[in-house]
Amino acid sequence: MTTDGKGTEQLQALGEFIRSQRLQARMSLRDLAAKANVSNPYISQIERGLHEPSVRVLRSIAQALGMSADVLLAQLGLHRPDGQGGEEPAAGPSAEAAIAADPALTPEQRDSLLAVYRSFVAANARP
Amino acid sequence: MTTDGKGTEQLQALGEFIRSQRLQARMSLRDLAAKANVSNPYISQIERGLHEPSVRVLRSIAQALGMSADVLLAQLGLHRPDGQGGEEPAAGPSAEAAIAADPALTPEQRDSLLAVYRSFVAANARP
DNA sequence: AGCGTTTGCTCGAAATAGTTAGCGACCCGG
DNA sequence: CCGGGTCGCTAACTATTTCGAGCAAACGCT
Numbered sequence: 587m588t589t590d591g592k593g594t595e596q597l598q599a600l601g602e603f604i605r606s607q608r609l610q611a612r613m614s615l616r617d618l619a620a621k622a623n624v625s626n627p628y629i630s631q632i633e634r635g636l637h638e639p640s641v642r643v644l645r646s647i648a649q650a651l652g653m654s655a656d657v658l659l660a661q662l663g664l665h666r667p668d669g670q671g672g673e674e675p676a677a678g679p680s681a682e683a684a685i686a687a688d689p690a691l692t693p694e695q696r697d698s699l700l701a702v703y704r705s706f707v708a709a710n711a712r713p
Numbered sequence: 714m715t716t717d718g719k720g721t722e723q724l725q726a727l728g729e730f731i732r733s734q735r736l737q738a739r740m741s742l743r744d745l746a747a748k749a750n751v752s753n754p755y756i757s758q759i760e761r762g763l764h765e766p767s768v769r770v771l772r773s774i775a776q777a778l779g780m781s782a783d784v785l786l787a788q789l790g791l792h793r794p795d796g797q798g799g800e801e802p803a804a805g806p807s808a809e810a811a812i813a814a815d816p817a818l819t820p821e822q823r824d825s826l827l828a829v830y831r832s833f834v835a836a837n838a839r840p
Numbered sequence: 841a842g843c844g845t846t847t848g849c850t851c852g853a854a855a856t857a858g859t860t861a862g863c864g865a866c867c868c869g870g
Numbered sequence: 871c872c873g874g875g876t877c878g879c880t881a882a883c884t885a886t887t888t889c890g891a892g893c894a895a896a897c898g899c900t
Contacts, residue, residue, distance in 0.1 A: 603825070615848060625889050630849060637887060640857085641768060641789055657828040659786060662768055681818075681826075684811030691808075695833045699808075702829060706822045742878060752859050757879060764857060767887090 598635035599706075600661040605633040606705050607651050610698045622650035638662070725762035727788040732760040734778050749777035765789075 608618050608629075615633075619626040624643055631637050632647075639647070641659075648655040685691070685699050735745050735756075742760075746753035751770055758764050759774075766774070768786075775782040812818070812826050 599822075614846075616846085627849070627851095627890085628888055631888090634849095638767065638769070640765065640887070641771075641786065642765065643888080644768075654828065656783075657825055659768065660825045660828055681808060681811040681815040684808040685830075688808040690834050690837065691830075692837065695837070699826070699830060699833065703812075703818075703826060706826065707817050741876075743876085754860090754879070754881095755858055758858090761879095767857070770858080 594635065596662055597638055600658065601633040601635040602705055603661050603702065604629075604647060604651070604658070606701050607653070607698070608633075610701055611651065618647070618650055622646040721762065723789055724765055727785065728760040728762040730788050731756075731774060731778070731785070734780070735760075738778060745774070745777055749773040 608615075613621075615629050616626045619629050622629075622643075623646055628637070628639075628643075629647070632639050632643075641655075644658050644662075645655045648658045681703060682700060685703065686696060688696070691699065735742075740748075742756050743753045746756050749756070749770070750773055755764070755766075755770075756774075759766050759770075768782075771785050771789075772782045775785050808830060809827060812830065813823055815823065818826065
């Protein structure tokens with residue numbers, strides 16, 4: 587009700603993002619669950635977009651993954667529900683090359699960032 | 714359990730903040746409720762710290778009050794649990810520009826990726 | 841082969857977020 | 871003094887999140 591319809595997409599994106607981060611950190615569901623003080627099945631459900639976690643849980647997960655909670659909240663659509671800004675210059679090759687060449691990142695961080703980027707593009711390209 | 718005990722404070726702070734903003738906008742509980750598509754009693758309970766609203770409701774309230782949802786989330790304790798207040802631009806337009814300009818990403822994805830990137834760089838610069 | 845552990849998942853029950861209905865207190869016009 | 875209006879709040883109910891217990895498949899080990 588209310589304003590449903592596209593929230594599901596956001597949820598799935600959030601879940602895939604969390605999963606990609608967890609795998610990148612070589613953690614099992616139970617590892618992450620323990621580190622975040624959340625039950626393992628619940629993490630599983632969140633990763634598959636079946637539930638919308640509360641801010642408390644979101645914060646715990648973010649902390650357990652060693653990242654700011656803003657990132658996860660951004661996934662949930664913290665900004666405008668309607669992504670209409672009005673300026674789309676486009677043009678330019680994908681960010682992959684720039685990430686891979688950035689000297690401010692460690693190799694692991696580059697890997698992680700590229701993984702996230704690819705997961706985004708993949709999710710984006712699915713019909 | 715877990716790490717509770719201070720969450721109540723945050724909740725009350727959030728509630729008082731919302732109430733003050735609502736009063737400043739000369740709105741009644743019912744006005745705000747209607748504008749945010751939430752029931753009036755629930756707003757009342759939130760304002761008195763009896764419940765922790767979900768991100769969905771939080772976003773609606775923020776929008777109805779004409780402010781960014783970040784502000785309300787910050788009230789909820791989004792800030793660093795580690796009393797470190799340093800968030801600096803630092804400048805390093807390496808991959809940032811490429812990510813921001815990538816046309817294969819949705820606006821939300823761009824923001825997320827940028828947030829991850831910045832968190833990496835920040836962690837990197839930390840002793 | 842077998843045993844034990846770990847992986848991710850499904851299925852219910854408990855806790856909590858959220859709603860609809862309605863109450864007493866207050867204000868203003870008649 | 872009575873309606874009719876709004877104000878914020880409480881009570882009872884429904885919907886959702888979150889948890890604990892247990893399952894099948896896949897792993898290594900002797």
